[in-house]
Amino acid sequence: MFLLQANTTALFNVADLQLIAPELILTVCACLALVMEVILPYRKSKLVAWFSLLGVGLAFVSLGLQWWSVADSLPLDGFYGMVRIDGFALLFKAIFLVGAALAIAISTRYLDIEGEQHGEYYALVLFATVGMMFLACGYDLIVLYISLELMALTFYVLVAFTKREKRSNEAAMKYFLLGAFSSGILLYGMSLLYGIAGSTNLGEIGHSVAAIVSATPLGEATGPSLRPMLLLGMIALAAGLFFKIAAVPFHMWAPDAYEGAPTSVTAFLSTGSKAASFALYARIFIEAMNSMRADWAPLLGLVAAITIMVGNWAAVTQENSKRLLAYSSISNAGYLLLGLVAGNSYGYTGLMIYLLVYTLMNMGAFGIVISLRRRGIIGDNVDDMAGLAQKAPGMAAMMTIFMLSLGGLPITGGFIGKYFLFGGLLQRGAAEGKSWYYWLAGWAIINTVVSFYYYIRFIKVMYLGDRIADDKPLALSPALQTALGVSVAGIIFIGVYPQPLINLTQKLIAPLAAIGAVALK
C-alpha cells in the first residue's frame, strides 16, 4: 500500500484493488500457507488446512461484502477493462469458494491416509481457486488465458500429488500433455480473435464480431470477408474449451486423470475446474461472440448431444467408482452445455444452479468414496460399497441422496438444475420456432434415464449388496462429515425450496440473459 501511494504515477487506480479483494486475500493466504509449510513440523501440517479454510472463509466474507456494497452499481470494470465484476462473476466466485472449502475439508483425512500431508497441497488448491475466480471476472483474453493456465498448472501438480503412486503420475502426465495440446488450440483461437478485432477486450471483440457478422448477410457472396477467419477462431476456441470441460470427443483425458488423481483432487477437478471452464465459455461465447450464435449454437448442441450419450453409456459399464463418476462428470458437462445452447434466462439460470448443485453433489459423492479408502486398500470399486447401509447407514443415506440428485430426481437440487436447463431449451425452441431444440431436450432426458442405471447401482450395492466389505470403521473425520452434511443440506434445501436461489440467480444473470435473448433472424 505504501509503495502504491508513493508512486503517484501508478498506472491503475488503487480503488480497483477492492474489486479483486477476494482474490487478493486468497493469494496472500496461499503464499502464507507455503511459508507455514516450511516453518511447521510435518505432523502439524494439518494446521495449514485449517488456515486455508480460514482464507477461503475470509474470501467468502469479502465477496459477500462486495456483493452487499456494489450490488446496485454492477457491472464494475477495473484495471482498464481487464476485470469486470458483475452478477455472473460474483455467483461463479461463490460457487468456486464453496467448492474450494469442501475440497479442503474432504482432503485432510485423505492426505493422512496417503501419507502425503503437505501444506503446499492446500496452497495449490488456493492458487487454483484464484485462477478460477479470475476466469469468472476476467474481461480480457490475456487475463483469461493467464488465469486458465494458473488453474491448469496447479491442477497438473495436484493430480500428481501422491507422487509415490504410479497411477497418479501417469494421470498427471496425460493430463498435462493433452492440456498443453488443447491450450495451444485455445490460444490459436484467441490469437485469431485478436487479429480480427484488434483488441483483447471482450466487449470490443463483441462489437467487431457483430460488425463482421452483420456485414455478411446470410447466403450472399459479398467478396472477401473476415467471416471464415472468425469461424476458424470460434471453432478453435470451442475446441479448446471442449477439452477443458471434457466434452466428447475431447474428453479422453478425463477418465484416466480422474481415476489416477488423488480422490480429493478428482473431486475438485471435476467440479471447480469444470465450473471455471464454463465461466470462461459463457464469458467468451456470450459477451464476445453472441452475434455468431447461429454458428456456435448448433455446434455446441451437437457436441452436447454426443457428450451426454457417450458419458452416460460409457459409465454404465464401469466398475471403478472414480472412473464411473468421471464419465458421469462428462455427461454432466453435456447437460451444462445445454444451458449455453439455450442462451436465455432459463438456460443460464439452469447453468448456474446446476453448477452449484453439481459442485455439492459431486464433492459429496467423492467424499463418500474417500471415506471408504484406507491405507493399502483403494476402496475405489463400486462393489466396495457393498453393505455400506449396514455398516454406516448415515453414509449410505447421504450417498443415496447424492446419487438421486445426480440423476435429477425431484426434491433434490439436481432436479431443479436439470429442470431449468431443459426448460431453457424448450423456451428457445419456441422462441425461434426451431424443433431441433426439442429433439435435443428429448435426447437429454432419455439419456438421463440411462444415467439412473449406474447411479442407482450404487444404491443397490449399498443396500442390497450381500457382502459387507469389511467391518473396519470408515475413515471419517469431523471435517469430512461436516462437508458431507453441508452438501446434503444444500442439495435438499435447493430441491425443496429453490425459489430464493432462482430469484437471486435470475437477477444476477439478467444482463447476460438480455444479450443471449436477442432472437436470431
Next chain:
Amino acid sequence: MENNLLSLIIFAPLAGAAINWFLGRRLRNEKFIGVIACGAVAVSTVVAFYLAFKSGGALRSTEPVFDNLWTWIQVGKFRADFGLAMDRLSGTYALFVTFVGFLIHVFAVGYMQKDQGFYRFFAFLNLFMFAMLTLVLADNFLLMFVGWEGVGLCSYLLIGYYIDRKEAGDAAKKAFITNRVGDWGFVMGIMLTFFLTGSISFFDKPAQGVTSALQTIAGMSAVDPFTWHAIFAGGVTSIAILLFIGAAGKSAQIPLYVWLPDAMAGPTPVSALIHAATMVTAGVYMIVRCSAIYTHAPTAMFVVAVIGAATALFAATIGLAQNDIKKVLAYSTISQLGYMFLACGLGAFTAAIFHVITHAFFKALLFLGSGSVIHGMHHEQDMRSMGGLKKYMPITFATMLTGWLAISGIPIFAGFFSKDEILWRTWSAGTFSLPSPPWSKALWFIGALTALLTAVYMTRMMVMTFWGSERFREKHVDHVDNASGIHDDAHHDDHAVHEPHESPWLMTAPLVVLAILSTIGGFIGVPYALGSLAGLHPTNYIEQTLGPVIAKVPGGKTESEPAAAEPIWLSHPPQTTDSAPAFVSLDETAASHSAEEIHGERLLALVSVAIAVLGIVFGWIIFRRRPLLALPRILENKYYVDEIYDATVINPINAGSREGLWKIFDVGVIDGFLHTIGEVVLEGGRAIRHLQGGFVRAYAAIILLGALAVIGFFAYYGVHAMRLLP
C-alpha cells in the same frame, strides 16, 4: 388481520416432536420427554385461546386471523400459500383440538411410563398435533391436504406403535391403505375445484391477490339440480361427492370405515386423541369448511345424510356385541361420526360441529377411562375378564359414569344437547337435500334407533366393566379373544391374579377435567326451545359463533342466529366463562322462534330423553343379570365385512397384480423392453470403452480428428449452420 403468533400454534408441537426425536432418544428421560411434549401442546393451547378470545380475535370478529408464511407454490394461475387462517370455524376447532390434545398428552405420560419407545411415542404424538393443526388452520385446500396426509401418516405410525406385534402393523397398513382410497377422492375434489374456480384458497386475500374458491362457488347463483346425473357431471356436485369420499375415508364412514376398529391396536391415548377426538372428525371439518359447496349440491348432501345415518345404525349394532372394551368404543365412534354426517347432509352444519365438540369431550373421556381400566387391569381389555371394578377404581368409574350418561343422551350432560339438536334438525329438515318429506322422518327414525342402541351398548359396557362379579379372579380361560390381542407379553409370564388398581393422578386428572366438560360442555349450545323451558333465555353460543361463517341451505330451515355479525355475548361479555353460560341473562329475540316450532322441538327432546332412559334401563335389566350374554354371531363378527372385502376386493387385486401385472406385464412387457434397451446401451458403452486405450498419442489423435471434423463441417456447409437444422 395478520398475526404471526398463529404459526406458533402449529410449530410448537413440531419443535416438540423434533426435540423428542433427536434429544429425547439420547436422554431416555421420561420426565424430560413428557415435559417437552406436554409443554409444546400447552403453548399451542395458550396461543390458540389467546388468538381466539383477545380483542379482535378470531372468535370475536368476522375477520379471520391470517398468518401468511410464504408462497409455497406458484405456477401460472395456480397458487398455494403456506398460509394459516383462524376464522370462527377453524378457531373453534383449534381450541378443542389443542385443549383435549393437551389433556390426552398428560394422560399419556402416565399411561406410557416405562415403555421402551417413550420418546418415539411422544415425538409422533406431537407430530400428529402439528399435522392436525395444520389441517385445521390451513387457508387453502392444498395445505389442508398436507395436514390431512400428515395426520394419516402419524395415525399409521402410532397404530403400528407396538412394532413387535404383527396385528398392529397390519392394522396400521389397513388404516393407511383405506385412507388412500379416500385421499384419491379428496385430491380429485381439489383438482376439480381448481378447474372450476381457478383457486384453491378458502379465503379472499386481496393483499396476495387471492380469491376464495368457496366464495366463487357461493357466487354461482344456480344450485345444481337434485338429480343423480349431477354427480358425474363434473360440476359442484361432483366436487362435493369427491370431497365426501375423502371425508368418508378419514372419518370412517361406510364403506371405508373398516380401518378404525382395527386401529385400536395402537396405544389407548392414541385411540382417544386420533381415533376419537380429533383426526376422525377432520372429515366433518372439511365438509363444514366446504359448506358453500355442499349447499349448492343437494344430491351430494343427500348422499352424505344417507351414508351418515346408515353408518350410525350399522356401527351401533356391531358395537352391541363386541367384547373388547376399545372395540365397543371404536364402533361407537363410527356411529357418532355417522350422526355428524347426517347433520351435515341435512344442512345442520353447526349441529355437526357442536356434536364434534361434545363428542371430543365425552369420547376422549371414555377412551381415556378405558385406558385407565386397561392400565389398572394390567393390559387386559376383554370385558369378559373384568367386572366389579368400581370398587377398585373409584375415580375412573365416576368419570366414566359422566361419559356414559353424556353419550347416552341424558339431559344436562353434553351429549344430550348436541345429539338432540341433530335429531331435531333431522326431523324438521326441509326438502332441499331430500327427495321427499317422509325421508326426514325416516332418517330421524334411524337416528332415534341408533340413540336407543347407543344407550344399550354403553350400558352393557359399563355394567360388564364396573359392576357384577369380579371375573378377573377366575382362572384365565383361554378365550378366543376375537383378534383384538393387545396383550402385553410382559404381563403374561405369570398367570397369577393381579389386583386391579386405580391409576396415578397424571391419568385421573385429565379424566376429571374431561368429565367436567362432558357434563357442562353442552351449555354452549342450548337451543332456545329448551332454555326457555327452564325460564332462562340462554344464548346458543355455538350457533352464534359459527353461523356467520357457514353457508345456509337455501329455502331450508334457517338456523336461529341473529342477523348481527357480532355475536351478542361478545358485545356484552358474560361474567362467567363459557363453561357456565346458562346464568347470563341475555335476551334472545323470541320472535325468531315460532311457538309451533318451539313446541315441536320440546316434544322431540322429550322423546329423545325417553329413548335414552329406555335404552339404559333395557341394557341394565339384561346385562346386570347376565353380563356375558351371548349376542348374535353376525354382530360379533361385524357382519363379516372384512371377509367380504377380502373376497371381493383384496384377493382379486392381489391375484390380478400377481398373475397379470407382475408375471405378464411387468416381466414380459416392461422388463423385455427395458432389457433390450439396456443391452444396446451396454454394448455401446463397451464400444466406447475400447476407444479408451490409455495411450496419449491416441487421445491426441482423437482430439485432432474431432477438431478437424468440426472445421470440415463448417468448411463444407459454410456459415449459418443453423439453416440446416429443423
